[in-house]
Amino acid sequence: MAKMQTPAMEKIQKKNARRKKAYKSTPGRESWKRYKRNPTAIIGLVVVCILILIAVFAPLIAPFNYQTQDYGAMMQAPSAAHWFGTDQFGRDIFSRIIYGTRYSLVIALFCTIAAFFTGGLLGIIAGYFGGIVDTVIMRLMDIFQSIPMIMMAMCIVAVLGNGIPQLVAAIMFASMPTMARNNRAAILRVRGCDYIESSEAIGVSQPRMIIKHMIPNAAGVMIIFFAGFLAVSIMMMSSMSYIGVGLAAPTPEWGLILNDGKAYLTSAPYMMLFPAMMIMITCFAFNLMGDGLRDAFDPKMK
Numbered sequence: 001m002a003k004m005q006t007p008a009m010e011k012i013q014k015k016n017a018r019r020k021k022a023y024k025s026t027p028g029r030e031s032w033k034r035y036k037r038n039p040t041a042i043i044g045l046v047v048v049c050i051l052i053l054i055a056v057f058a059p060l061i062a063p064f065n066y067q068t069q070d071y072g073a074m075m076q077a078p079s080a081a082h083w084f085g086t087d088q089f090g091r092d093i094f095s096r097i098i099y100g101t102r103y104s105l106v107i108a109l110f111c112t113i114a115a116f117f118t119g120g121l122l123g124i125i126a127g128y129f130g131g132i133v134d135t136v137i138m139r140l141m142d143i144f145q146s147i148p149m150i151m152m153a154m155c156i157v158a159v160l161g162n163g164i165p166q167l168v169a170a171i172m173f174a175s176m177p178t179m180a181r182n183n184r185a186a187i188l189r190v191r192g193c194d195y196i197e198s199s200e201a202i203g204v205s206q207p208r209m210i211i212k213h214m215i216p217n218a219a220g221v222m223i224i225f226f227a228g229f230l231a232v233s234i235m236m237m238s239s240m241s242y243i244g245v246g247l248a249a250p251t252p253e254w255g256l257i258l259n260d261g262k263a264y265l266t267s268a269p270y271m272m273l274f275p276a277m278m279i280m281i282t283c284f285a286f287n288l289m290g291d292g293l294r295d296a297f298d299p300k301m302k
Contacts, residue, residue, distance in 0.1 A: 105234075
């Protein structure tokens with residue numbers, strides 16, 4: 001028996017047909033579909049989004065000002081009044097950690113962007129031009145990479161002094177070699193593709209070739225490295241502040257909060273426990289998100 005077509009059914013079918021026609025599969029949409037199928041990547045993305053919301057709404061979330069000192073509430077253990085306890089000056093540790101999210105995320109983002117537009121740009125140039133240009137740039141990066149990242153950052157801060165701009169510059173220069181190598185590898189992957197050779201054959205200019213054809217097709221791999229470097233920047237920033245060569249007090253940066261609590265490790269371990277957990281959770285979330293981006297943008301690397 002033939003299925004009857006009612007006007008309502010025909011209307012629904014036409015609507016579905018228009019919807020299918022309007023939907024156009026793109027590499028970005030396909031990557032997002034693969035990303036959604038990875039539960040650990042979604043967990044990492046959710047945690048990162050929560051951290052961003054905490055940083056944006058820190059004044060509304062924190063119950064106290066991070067600089068307010070209460071000498072009548074010094075060294076108090078976690079309680080209903082002070083969820084993470086108080087430090088040696090009576091400052092609320094929970095409020096300092098909440099405000100520290102702003103410093104850690106924003107500074108890590110600036111450090112990674114600065115490293116991308118310096119070392120990453122050098123890597124793109126080296127990968128595209130090759131030859132003597134590639135040799136000179138990469139040998140220069142080898143010289144920088146021969147010094148451990150944290151040691152180079154410490155030396156730069158020792159010369160420039162403490163402060164946010166100095167810390168960003170230190171981490172940027174320390175990260176340049178690795179960022180340059182990663183971006184160079186991403187460009188080399190697309191350098192020999194047919195569409196690049198075709199573009200060269202029709203006389204496309206070199207700047208247009210790099211900006212319009214090579215970088216968009218290598219962007220997936222670059223985004224993966226970018227997300228991974230956010231966790232590296234947070235670790236380096238916290239490590240430098242912990243040993244006293246990063247940001248200066250009373251900035252509520254997680255490494256500085258750790259530095260304040262190391263003298264009270266046995267008597268008040270909570271002073272180090274909570275900021276250490278925040279650093280661990282944040283870096284773990286960025287790594288999960290980076291792994292998910294790797295699987296989404298390049299399934300062959302899975």
